[in-house]
Amino acid sequence: MKQFMVFVRKEFYHVFRDRRTLLILFGLPIMQILLFGYALTTEIKNAEIIVVDHAGDAASQQLTTMITASKYFDINSSTASDQDIYKAFKQGKVKCAVVFPTGFGNDLLNGQVAQLQVIADASDPNTAKTLTNYITAIVADYQQQVNPTANIPMRIEPVTRMLYNPELNGSMNFVPGVMALVLMIICTTLTSVSIVREKEMGTMEILLVSPFKPVYVVLAKAVPYLALAMVDFVIILILSVLALEMPVRGNLVLLFFESTLFIISCLSLGLLISSVTRSQQTAMMVSMMGMMLPTILFTGFIFPLENMPLPLQLISNLLPSRWFYVIVKAVMLKGLGIGVVWKETLVLAGMTLVLLTISIKSFKTRLS
Amino acid sequence: MNNKAITCKDLTKRFGDFFAVNHISFEVEQGEIFGFLGANGAGKTTAMRMLCGLSYPSSGEATVAGFNVFKQQEEIKKNIGYMSQKFSLYESLTVRENIRFYGGVYGLSDKQLKEKGDELIEKLGMQQEAKMMVGSLPLGWKQKLAFSVAIIHQPRIVFLDEPTGGVDPVTRRQFWDLIYDAAEQGITVFVTTHYMDEAEYCNRISIMVDGRIDALDTPANLRQQFGATSMNEVFYALARSAKRSAD
Numbered sequence: 001m002k003q004f005m006v007f008v009r010k011e012f013y014h015v016f017r018d019r020r021t022l023l024i025l026f027g028l029p030i031m032q033i034l035l036f037g038y039a040l041t042t043e044i045k046n047a048e049i050i051v052v053d054h055a056g057d058a059a060s061q062q063l064t065t066m067i068t069a070s071k072y073f074d075i076n077s078s079t080a081s082d083q084d085i086y087k088a089f090k091q092g093k094v095k096c097a098v099v100f101p102t103g104f105g106n107d108l109l110n111g112q113v114a115q116l117q118v119i120a121d122a123s124d125p126n127t128a129k130t131l132t133n134y135i136t137a138i139v140a141d142y143q144q145q146v147n148p149t150a151n152i153p154m155r156i157e158p159v160t161r162m163l164y165n166p167e168l169n170g171s172m173n174f175v176p177g178v179m180a181l182v183l184m185i186i187c188t189t190l191t192s193v194s195i196v197r198e199k200e201m202g203t204m205e206i207l208l209v210s211p212f213k214p215v216y217v218v219l220a221k222a223v224p225y226l227a228l229a230m231v232d233f234v235i236i237l238i239l240s241v242l243a244l245e246m247p248v249r250g251n252l253v254l255l256f257f258e259s260t261l262f263i264i265s266c267l268s269l270g271l272l273i274s275s276v277t278r279s280q281q282t283a284m285m286v287s288m289m290g291m292m293l294p295t296i297l298f299t300g301f302i303f304p305l306e307n308m309p310l311p312l313q314l315i316s317n318l319l320p321s322r323w324f325y326v327i328v329k330a331v332m333l334k335g336l337g338i339g340v341v342w343k344e345t346l347v348l349a350g351m352t353l354v355l356l357t358i359s360i361k362s363f364k365t366r367l368s
Numbered sequence: 369m370n371n372k373a374i375t376c377k378d379l380t381k382r383f384g385d386f387f388a389v390n391h392i393s394f395e396v397e398q399g400e401i402f403g404f405l406g407a408n409g410a411g412k413t414t415a416m417r418m419l420c421g422l423s424y425p426s427s428g429e430a431t432v433a434g435f436n437v438f439k440q441q442e443e444i445k446k447n448i449g450y451m452s453q454k455f456s457l458y459e460s461l462t463v464r465e466n467i468r469f470y471g472g473v474y475g476l477s478d479k480q481l482k483e484k485g486d487e488l489i490e491k492l493g494m495q496q497e498a499k500m501m502v503g504s505l506p507l508g509w510k511q512k513l514a515f516s517v518a519i520i521h522q523p524r525i526v527f528l529d530e531p532t533g534g535v536d537p538v539t540r541r542q543f544w545d546l547i548y549d550a551a552e553q554g555i556t557v558f559v560t561t562h563y564m565d566e567a568e569y570c571n572r573i574s575i576m577v578d579g580r581i582d583a584l585d586t587p588a589n590l591r592q593q594f595g596a597t598s599m600n601e602v603f604y605a606l607a608r609s610a611k612r613s614a615d
């Protein structure tokens with residue numbers, strides 16, 4: 001036990017004396033969370049819009065005001081002509097245009113169908129679709145205001161409620177994914193690099209010749225990084241609650257338990273990488289690039305897994321991060337307990353166990 | 369259990385068809401300085417790794433400190449020290465932290481660590497440098513420190529794999545003073561080297577050629593046997609017969 005503590009202490013010396021390690025450990029999570037939370041969202045805010053108002057009546061002006069007031073749009077020009085629309089689109093100045101035809105307000109008041117045209121730049125189909133949806137929603141709102149008791153026979157009025165995330169806040173989806181991504185990268189990179197460094201320096205041989213058992217070498221490497229990864233997890237959690245207004249609705253203890261499981265699986269993965277690589281640079285490349293891409297692709301926080309072809313869906317099942325992501329979302333956003341996520345937890349625990357066993361085995365067999 | 373530090377009988381390591389170490393047999397007495405020579409690729413390091421418990425022999429028998437290399441690797445590890453040709457202290461730890469770490473790994477108590485550490489630092493004259501990062505020390509100092517750390521737990525045998533590579537002659541001489549010191553304390557020294565002047569410092573030497581031991585005796589006897597005036601000539605006479613290319 002004392003030997004073990006000696007080893008752990010040495011490991012902490014390494015971490016706190018190496019600027020590169022510190023940067024990965026504390027710089028990376030903060031940067032990633034802020035980057036994904038603020039910069040990279042699918043939400044569109046303050047899109048430039050042109051309004052061409054041929055009607056110029058009360059209704060069209062009220063609607064224009066509502067569009068302006070929403071956080072999604074910034075009016076680029078409200079006094080444009082039809083020709084201006086295409087010019088603005090070509091120059092890429094605006095993403096969307098709304099045209100009120102003459103007699104818009106009259107049609108509306110006289111109980112006829114009032115039309116307005118929405119034009120969007122569909123060279124980016126997702127943005128175009130999102131923007132037209134926003135406009136449609138604003139128009140529906142307005143219609144509701146002017147004519148709350150519209151007497152249309154046979155009317156279906158869908159009442160939508162966005163559960164868990166009523167504001168459709170994009171970072172709610174990202175943050176759990178980024179958590180998985182950051183923990184994955186940090187754990188695999190740091191463990192693999194720190195073990196490969198010992199191989200490169202020749203200190204590993206000395207350790208293997210010593211009475212200190214190889215299994216303990218592995219564990220003594222893992223314990224400090226487990227502790228540091230937990231610190232990282234707390235940092236990410238605090239950042240996402242304070243800066244990104246993420247709720248933590250579920251049990252915090254459960255959340256910590258699940259992340260410990262996930263972290264151990266990542267540490268084992270790092271260990272595995274260290275036994276197949278020979279230089280620190282390769283280990284770093286494999287852990288960063290090799291892990292980042294599959295995690296981003298197959299965790300489900302950017303590209304929905306449900307839309308993927310079956311083979312890719314099957315591949316995604318092999319990633320611990322994919323299960324961790326589901327768990328974090330369920331616990332943090334929906335406030336669900338172990339009763340609901342036990343299946344995912346079991347899969348994650350199984351993966352962790354398998355990875356840990358393989359990595360310890362491979363570490364041992366490498367010796368002879 | 370016997371009093372020999374090392375015994376080998378037909379020790380062999382094969383990789384497929386290739387005999388890296390081909391049926392070597394020898395014995396090393398306790399307290400002896402045993403030189404283990406050979407050209408690059410002759411199989412020195414492989415043989416040494418088997419004796420240290422870093423790899424299993426393919427066949428043959430060997431005991432180290434009286435323990436069987438197949439079955440009692442754990443006991444062997446407690447009784448040996450090892451210093452590899454790669455520099456093997458932690459550069460981002462201070463001199464004292466390195467001593468504490470390696471001593472701690474060998475299970476020394478806090479009190480022993482303190483005493484041993486002070487003693488070692490004083491012997492090497494490193495009082496000024498005790499709190500410096502090892503990475504900032506000159507190579508010769510590092511090597512001396514690495515050797516002292518390798519025997520901090522008073523092993524019965526210390527294995528040195530080309531310990532003086534890249535070190536200037538003066539420092540090499542000082543390094544050998546440390547080796548003699550250790551031998552006087554009864555530690556058996558098993559050392560591989562490329563430097564033939566160092567071979568002269570050993571009690572007995574063996575010369576490996578193509579995985580076999582072609583010569584084994586005291587330096588004086590070997591010179592006589594080969595009619596040579598220096599170990600260099602003995603070594604060349606033997607190395608010329610080698611078929612493996614030195615890589």
